[in-house]
Amino acid sequence: MSSQAWFAAALFVGSLATLLVMVQLGWGYLRSRRQINQAIRTRLTPANENSGLGGARVDLGPLEKLLVQGDIRWSMQRLVMMSVVLLLALAMVAVSRGVVVLLVVLFFVVTVIGIWWRMRFQKQRQVIHEELPGVMAAVLRNIDAGRSLEHSLIAAFDESSPVFSPLVFRLRNAIEAGREYTRLFEDFAELYKVPAMVLVAIALRTTSRFGSSIRPVLEQVSTSLRSQQALRQEFMAATAETRFTAISFAIIPPALAAFMVLINQEYSDALLNTSTGHSLLLIAGVLQMVGMLVMWRMIQGVGRG
Template sequence: MDAEFFLSAAKNVAILSIFFLVGQWWLLRFRSRQISKRHVDARLKSSIADAQVEEKDVKLVGSRFERLQLKAGLELEKSSLFLMMLSVIAAALLIGFLFGVLAAIFVPVVAIIFAAAYWSFRYQRRRRAVFEGLPDVIDDVVRGVDAGRSLEQALVDSFNDAAPVFSPLSFRLRSAVEAGRDYTDLMDDFARLYSVPPLVFVAVALRTSSRFGSSVRPVLKKVSQALRSQQEMRREFIAATAEIRFTAVAFAVLPVGIGVGLVSMNESFRHVLLDTDTGNKLLGVSIGFVVVGVLIISRMVQGVGRG
């Protein structure tokens, strides 16, 4: 690579950066106009229409994008997501100009895999937090009822003192109780959001108690005991399978590390592998085999200790 090549690459990077800055400025302007327009439309709406919309809304969040964010505890705006996509496209164009089309296609694939893995990691962590914190919440509700408070007030106080993962449910639950609306649908939606069947049992028990006047304390105690037993069994299972899961991760990572090490240390082998058609085919086949092996190993240990 001579000086002219690097000069041309620098010019292309400068042009991409200018387009990126102009696009960001336009997006911020468009975003501010949309926010102003929404504020004006919200003020023009009557209080009766707002009350009707609020009465029909029985979910924690409405759109699919907001539900995906709530599952993982993210707070990304659509403008931020659009800027991330522009960054990935710009990086793909730059790498494609420097190293070819195959490398450019590799950039968005890696970005999508990384984003999916990060979302799954945050979702599973929040789901475990729900399972670990729900028994304490149920016990607080039982203690509140025993202390003479109403069931609704005990629920609101218990979720207010719970882990931050329950904050969306706590906010909507408090609003529903203060407005005198049915709040069990919110608990059902939260249970569907994080796949928590015990919370559905709690919602059914609360719904039955409010309609037929039955006691909800025995059901809450049974659910709390079952959740604690389940979490104890999960911890024991995690401890018993730790060595097996570590071996699976080692088998998934070692082939990739060995291949990268061999390619980086052997210049002639790297030249044949990257600069010839046969080497490119062998590299593609080997990457495919490695991906298949990693997927098989991940499926073997998938779900261990979850839920």
């Protein structure tokens, strides 16, 4: 490349780095203000209100929520470094190949990241659905062994998968502080889109309010969860072919387009360096997004958010 191109690339990278630093500073300022406001609200809340239904909650920020849902255990420094590397790579693509190639690469990058995060999120939900009936059975066994309900819950969830770690940590703190903890199960159900956890919260809240025995309620909840899990497995097995077809139809067109661009230089030049090719790329991208959205809505079913 010429000296002017290198200068433009260096100027673009410098501007991008400055923008990233400004965004990081702004994010840190907003996060600190949010923590201060939350601390003020906690101090101004009366003690009797804290002990009621508004007790312990699972309060996560937008970025932290996405990381927890996808079981991504990255530090903030690592996340920032990977974001910087990705932005620099996109900047080099924009400088060397143009804006159109940048948009195509950005589409593929966003699609791959979204699919990867969705797969991890669905894996987390599957683990919760599979282990929750066993956790309720473990709670009953701990109660039979002479433990209290609170310690039985902590012991049962401690022996489960790490996916329950955010719940166990807050549950233990709430119980040790003597706060209301049933809302934690509702927040956890909303976090992972698992309605079965709401049944557990209702059972615990009913017992704490009316003083009834927790054993028959938990037995009914465990039976209901096992029935739901059996129905969900039957549904997933019955729709496996449809879901595989939908995923194939969503992946094959962009993969085939990328393969044709890589092996055919003339086709690549006509597609990336002419106005007609740009129009075709725009139309294909819009149609691909619409098709993926339609198929995603079609394969939604039991256990899917």
